[in-house]
Amino acid sequence: MRDKAHYQEMLGRNPVATIGHIEAARAVYAARYGDAEMDTINHDVRFKALLQDIHTRYHENLSIDEVKREMDKAQ
Secondary structure, eight states, rough: OOOOHHHHHHHHHHOOOOEEEHHHHHHHHHHHSSSSHHHHTTHHHHHHHHHHHHHHHHHTTEEHHHHHHHHTTOO
């Protein structure tokens, strides 16, 4: 399941990686709403708004720290 714990573990594996804005939005969505499986987010306007917001502020890629910071704000 792609929940908050999944993304925290993934982000912890490679602290110098960059994350694409779509995957970053999925991580933040999971932190806010519980899970970010495709069947959950496909038709969710909250995900689409979040994706657009993240892309506007960060463009294509985010650092691990930026994703973690966004996930922490979701609490």
